[in-house]
Every structure is written in C-alpha cells, then in structure tokens.
Amino acid sequence: MSTDRPRLLVLASTYPRWRDDPEPGFVHELCRRLASRFEVIVVCPHAPGALHQEDLDGVEVHRYRYAPSCWERLVNDGGIVGNLRRHRWMLALVPGFVVMQAWHAWRIARQRPITVLHAHWLIPQGAIAAALQLILRRPIPYVVTSHGADLYALRAKPVVTLKKWVLKRAAAITVVSSAMRKLVVQMGVPAHAVNVLPMGVDLAERFVPAKSVRDGNELLFVGRLVEKKGLRHLIDAMPLVLQEFPHATLTIAGFGPDEGPLKALAGKRDVAHAVRFLGAVPQAKLPALYQRASVFVAPFVTAATGDQEGLPVALMEAVGCGCPVVAGYVQGLEDILGEDTPVITVDPTDAQALALRIVGVLRAPDEAQATAARVRSRAHDLLDWSQVERRYGDVLAQACSGGLRR
Numbered sequence: 275m276s277t278d279r280p281r282l283l284v285l286a287s288t289y290p291r292w293r294d295d296p297e298p299g300f301v302h303e304l305c306r307r308l309a310s311r312f313e314v315i316v317v318c319p320h321a322p323g324a325l326h327q328e329d330l331d332g333v334e335v336h337r338y339r340y341a342p343s344c345w346e347r348l349v350n351d352g353g354i355v356g357n358l359r360r361h362r363w364m365l366a367l368v369p370g371f372v373v374m375q376a377w378h379a380w381r382i383a384r385q386r387p388i389t390v391l392h393a394h395w396l397i398p399q400g401a402i403a404a405a406l407q408l409i410l411r412r413p414i415p416y417v418v419t420s421h422g423a424d425l426y427a428l429r430a431k432p433v434v435t436l437k438k439w440v441l442k443r444a445a446a447i448t449v450v451s452s453a454m455r456k457l458v459v460q461m462g463v464p465a466h467a468v469n470v471l472p473m474g475v476d477l478a479e480r481f482v483p484a485k486s487v488r489d490g491n492e493l494l495f496v497g498r499l500v501e502k503k504g505l506r507h508l509i510d511a512m513p514l515v516l517q518e519f520p521h522a523t524l525t526i527a528g529f530g531p532d533e534g535p536l537k538a539l540a541g542k543r544d545v546a547h548a549v550r551f552l553g554a555v556p557q558a559k560l561p562a563l564y565q566r567a568s569v570f571v572a573p574f575v576t577a578a579t580g581d582q583e584g585l586p587v588a589l590m591e592a593v594g595c596g597c598p599v600v601a602g603y604v605q606g607l608e609d610i611l612g613e614d615t616p617v618i619t620v621d622p623t624d625a626q627a628l629a630l631r632i633v634g635v636l637r638a639p640d641e642a643q644a645t646a647a648r649v650r651s652r653a654h655d656l657l658d659w660s661q662v663e664r665r666y667g668d669v670l671a672q673a674c675s676g677g678l679r680r
Contacts, residue, residue, distance in 0.1 A: 279311060279312050279313045280311075280312050280313070280389035280390060280670075280671070280674050281312065281313045281315065281386065281387065281388050281389045281390075282308065282312035282313065282314050282315070282388075282389065282390055282391070282392060282670060283315050283316075283317065283379065283382060283383065283388045283390075283391045283392070283414070284301070284305055284314060284315065284316045284317070284391075284392045284393075284394065285316075285317055285318075285375060285379055285391065285392070285393045285394065285399040285402055285403060286301045286316060286317075286318045286394040286395070286399065287318065287319060287349050287354060287394070287395055287398075287399065288301060288318075288349060288353070288394075289301055289302055289316065289318035289319075289335070289337075290302050290330070291321045291323060291324040291337075291350070292323070292324060292325070293330065294556045294557060294558060295557075296529070296554035296555055296556055296557065297350055298587065299557060300473040300474075300587055301316075301318075301394050301473075302316075302330065302331070302333065303473070303474065303659065304473065304474070304662070304663065304666060305333045306330070306331040306332055306333050307659060307663040308663065308666065308667055308670070309331070309332040309333055311667045311671070312389075312390075312667075312670065313334075314332070314333045314334065315333075315334045315336065315382060315386075315388075316333055316334065316335045316336065317336050317338060317375060317378050317379050317382065318335065318336075318337055318338075318375075319337060319338060319340060319346065319348070319349050319371060319375070320337035320338055320339050320340070320343075320346055321337070321346050321347075321349065321350055322343050322344065322346060322347075324337055325337065326339075336378060336382070338374045338375055338377075338378040339374065340367065340370040340371045340373075340374045340375075341367050341370055341371075345367065346367075347364070348364055348367045348368070348371055351529065351530055351531060352498060352499075352500050352530045352531045352532075353423065353498065353500065354423075355423045355427045355428075355579060355581050356498075356500045356501070356530070356531060356577075356581075357531070359578075359579060360531050371398070372398045372401075372402070375398065375399070375402055376402045376405065376406070379391075379402055379403075379406060380406060380409070380410070383406060383410055383414060384410075387412070388414050389414075389674050390414065390415055390416065390417065390445075390670050390673050390674045391403050391406070391414045391415070391416040391417070392416070392417050392418075392419065392670060393416055393417070393418045393419070393440075394419050394421065395419070395420065395421060395423075395424040396418060396420050396424040396425065396428075396437045396440050396441070397424050397428055397433065397436065397437060397440075399418075400416075400418040400424075400437070400440035400441075400444070401436055401439075401440055403416035403418065403440070403444075404416070404439060404440050404443045404444075407443060415445035415673045415674065415676065416443075416444055416445060416673070417444065417445060417446040417447070417448065417669055417670055417673050418440060418441070418444045418446075418447055418448070419447075419448045419449070419450070419471070420447075420448075420449045420450070420454060420458070420584070421450055421473075421584050422450065422451075422454065422581075422582065422583055422584025422585075423581050423584075424437075425437075425449070425454055425457055425458070425584070426457075426576075426580050426581050426582050426584075427577070427579045427580045427581035427582075429580055434461070437461065438461050438462060441458065441461060441462075441463050442462075442463075445673040445676075446467070446469065446669050446672070446673050447463060447467055447468045447469065448468075448469045448470070448471040448666070448669065449468060449469070449470060449471075449584070450470070450471070450472040450473060450584040450585040450606075451470065451472065451584050451585040451605070451606030451607075451609050452470050452606060452608070452609050453604075453605030453606035454470075454584055454606060455468045455470050469665075469669060470609070471662065471665050471666060471669070472585045472590070472609070472656065472657060472662065473585070473587055473590075473662065474657055474658060474659035474660075474661070474662030474663065475587070475590045475591055475593075475594045475657045475658065475659065476594075476658075476659050477594045477650075477654055477657060477658040477659075478658065478659075478660065480561050480594075481561055481564065481590075481591050481594030481595050482561070482565075482594065482595065482596075483565070483595060483596030483647070483650070484565035484566065484595065484596065484597075485565075486565070486566075488565075488566060488567065488568050488597075488639070488643075489566050489567065489568055490568050490636065490639060491519060491521045491522045491523060491568065491636070492522075492523050492524075492525060492566065492567045492568050492569075493508075493515070493522060493523065493524045493525070493567065493568070493569055493570075493571050493632065494524075494525050494527070494563055494564065494566075494567035494569070494570045494571065494592075494597070495508060495524065495525070495526045495527070495528070495570075495571055495572070495573075496527045496528055496555075496560065496563065496564075496570070496588040496591070496592070497527075497528045497572070497586070497588045498528055498529070498530040499526075499528050499529060499530030499531065499532040499533045499536060500530050500531065500532055500577075501532065501575070501577040501578065501581075502574065502575060502576065502577040502581050502582050502583060503528075503572075503573070503574065503575075504572075504573035504574050504575040504602050504622045504623075505526065505532070505536055505573065506532075506535075506536060506539055507573045507575065507602070507622040507623055507625065507628060508524065508571050508573045508622065508628065509524075509536060509539050509540050509543055509545065509549065510539075510543065510625045510628075511622075511625040511626075511628040511629040511632065512524060512540075512543060512545040512548060512549065512629075513543055513544065513545055514625060514626060514629035514630075514633075515629050515632050515633060515636075516545065516548060518629075518633045518636075518637075519633065519636055522548060522636070523548050523549070523550065524545075524548060524549045524550070524571075525550050525552060525563065525567065526549065526550065526551045526552060527552045527553075527555040527560065527563055528552075528553075528554070528555070529553050529554045533551065533553075536551075537551060560591060561591075561595060564591060564592050564594075564595035564597045565595050565596075565597070567597055568598065568635070568636060568639065569597070569598045569599070569600055569632060569635045569636065569642070570588075570589070570592035570597045570598070570599050570600070571599075571600045571601075571628075571632060572586065572588065572589050572592075572599065572600070572601040572602065573600075573601070573602040573622030573628060574586070574601060574602035574603070574604045574622070575602055575604075575622060575623065576604070582604050582605075583604050583606070584606060585606055585607075585609060585610065589601060589607075589610065590610065590653075590657050593610060593646070593649050593650050593653055593657070594650060594657070596643070596646050596647055596650055597646060598635050598639075598642035598643060598645065598646045599611075599618055599646065599649070600618060600619075600620060600628070600631045600632055600635060601618055601619050601620075602619065602620065602621070602622035602628075603615075603619035603620070603621065607619060609656065610649065610653050610656070610657070611649055612649065612652050612653075614645055614648065614649055617645065618645070618649075
C-alpha cells in the first residue's frame with residue numbers, strides 16, 4: 275500500500291466478518307471512505323468463518339484470535355453487553371479479548387509507524403489506545419468515539435474511572451449524539467473538546483425515497499433482537515393495531531439472542547400469523563424493505579443494564595428512505611427528528627399509546643409521508659456519508675498534526 279498518506283490504525287469490536295455480513299457495518303463504512311485520505315489498518319476480533327487478514331474495500335483488516343474458534347462469540351449475535359448479560363461464561367473470554375487486541379495493536383505500531391489511532395468505543399478500545407501511549411517509544415495521538423453502550427451501560431465506579439482516564443488522554447473525542455455529549459461533559463471533559471459526529475448513511479444512492487407506492491399495511495422493524503431495541507413492546511401492541519387494521523403485518527429484519535422469546539411472545543399474543551421474522555438480512559437488501567413499508571417502528575427502551583441507543587443506524591436508514599417513523603424516545607433522537615420529535619416518539623412500554631401512534635400513521639399516510647420528507651431534508655447534512663467522512667477525516671488529520679485538545 276502507498277505510504278504517502280498518514281497511517282491510521284483503527285481499533286474496533288463490531289466489524290463485518292465478511293462482505294455483506296448482516297452484522298452492523300458502520301465502522302467499516304467509515305474506514306473505507308477514509309482510505310482516500312489515510313492508509314487504514316483495522317484491528318478487530320476474529321469470528322468463526324472470517325479470514326484472519328484481508329483487504330476489504332481498500333482497508334487492511336487484521337482479525338485477532340482471542341479463544342478457540344468455536345468460542346469466539348463475544349461480539350456477534352447480540353453485542354458484547356447483551357452477550358455478557360445472557361451468558362455469564364463469556365466473562366472468561368474478556369481478558370483474552372482485550373489482551374490480544376492490545377498485543378496486535380502494539381505489534382503493528384512497532385512494525386509500521388502509526389500516525390494516528392482511532393478507537394471505536396471507550397472500553398476496551400479507548401483504554402488500549404491510552405495504554406499504547408504509555409508503552410510505545412513514540413506516543414500515538416488517538417481519537418476516541420463512543421457509540422452508546424460503552425457510555426450508558428458500563429457504570430461501575432472502576433470502569434467510570436477508566437473511561438475518564440481514556441477521555442483525558444484523547445487528542446479528540448467524538449460521540450454520535452448531542453445527549454451523549456452532555457454525559458461526557460458531566461464526566462469532567464470541557465464541552466469544546468467533544469465533537470458530535472454520528473455515523474453516516476448513503477443518502478445519495480442507497481437509502482433514498484421509494485419510487486413506488488408503499489404497502490399500506492406493512493410495519494417494519496430492523497435491528498438486533500436485544501432488550502434495548504424494545505421489540506417485545508411492539509409485539510405487545512400488535513393486537514391493538516390489528517383491531518383497527520386487520521390486514522396489517524409486521525416484518526422483522528434482524529437476529530439476536532431474544533429471537534426465541536420474541537417468537538413465543540407473538541404466539542402468546544395470538545399475532546404470529548401477522549408477524550414475519552426474516553432473520554439476518556444482508557445490508558444490500560435493507561433499502562428495499564424501508565422503501566416498501568408503510569411505517570418503520572423503532573420502540574427503543576433503556577435496558578436493565580442502563581444500555582440504550584446512541585444514534586441508531588437503522589433509524590437513520592429509514593429516514594433516508596423517506597419511510598414514516600414511530601420511535602420510542604431516547605435522548606439524542608432530536609438530532610435526527612428535530613421539531614418533529616414529539617409527534618414521532620412515544621413511550622413504547624405503553625402498548626395502547628404505541629398502537630395509537632402506529633394506527634395514526636396508517637390512517638393518514640399522506641401526512642406521515644410529508645413528515646418523513648421533512649425529517650429527511652433536515653437530517654441530510656448531518657447524516658450523509660459525504661459529510662460524515664469529511665468531518666471525521668478532518669478531526670483525524672488535526673490529531674495527526676497535534677492541532678486538537680490533548
């Protein structure tokens with residue numbers, strides 16, 4: 275690879291295992307766009323079936339081993355926080371997960387001088403970046419990005435102390451929503467040092483409004499089947515929706531550890547005939563789902579662990595496709611929804627309120643479509659990858675030159 279570009283080392287947990295992986299791919303989407311300005315090297319965990327090393331869209335990807343292959347399940351199918359809560363034995367994987375990522379990052383930094391490091395998530399990637407500053411002969415400036423779970427869910431006092439240390443040493447800090455910025459400031463970081471930079475969506479070619487008429491009876495959910503997504507509350511509301519719209523259907527695109535209990539709940543509520551579980555859906559097929567549905571329902575809640583959404587990519591994609599949206603309120607959604615937040619969001623734990631909001635969209639599709647168009651127009655400059663790529667590239671470039679807060 276060419277060496278005339280600054281060399282960027284990226285540390286991540288969630289990363290595509292292969293092309294068209296249904297797992298969230300937002301870190302790779304950013305990396306492949308930054309490859310025009312940086313020589314990008316990614317260190318991320320290995321998973322069964324994935325290559326140990328490859329060039330993926332111009333990004334050099336190193337997947338490190340942290341356990342026997344059949345046990346390398348800490349990240350996928352629900353995320354780290356959710357997997358640890360459901361499978362306590364996975365706690366035994368955490369030391370190897372952290373140590374091996376740190377070792378691979380250190381080895382690459384020793385062999386190929388790194389200009390700047392980008393750590394996605396405060397824990398453990400941010401902590402690894404901060405530790406590398408202490409042990410390398412030439413300290414590497416790092417930018418740390420929080421996506422939500424690392425900030426909201428990990429609240430034990432020693433972990434909070436560690437997060438504060440990571441934030442203190444960073445050349446720059448980015449968070450994906452304004453609500454998260456407030457939380458970081460409460461941890462003692464000056465407000466001017468925290469940048470609100472969400473992940474992006476391709477609003478130019480992929481996630482664009484439908485050219486055909488939407489299905490007037492289809493509800494859509496896209497996301498991991500985990501507690502914070504709130505899907506159980508949508509299933510609870512379906513009997514009330516069906517009373518008003520007997521032909522309504524709910525399409526669920528996603529997978530995760532709660533799939534079995536959710537299917538059982540649909541049967542218990544006697545709505546299984548109207549609920550379709552698609553399982554894992556390749557990224558390339560998602561736009562067609564958003565473009566067809568009459569309403570995208572994202573019943574976000576705060577999980578028992580405190581975990582909640584930062585700025586959810588699926589919601590951003592639905593907005594990009596001009597799909598009317600009903601969402602559970604979590605802090606930060608105003609960044610996307612703006613002045614329409616009160617008419618789009620609802621308490622999803624109130625089944626009647628959620629059903630009434632959905633039925634309202636189905637009854638007034640033209641009005642809902644006008645709201646969706648307004649939200650998309652307002653969010654374009656915030657979410658489109660062309661803007662997001664430039665802003666992240668500028669932050670990383672300034673960190674390279676020492677031009678940001680240290």
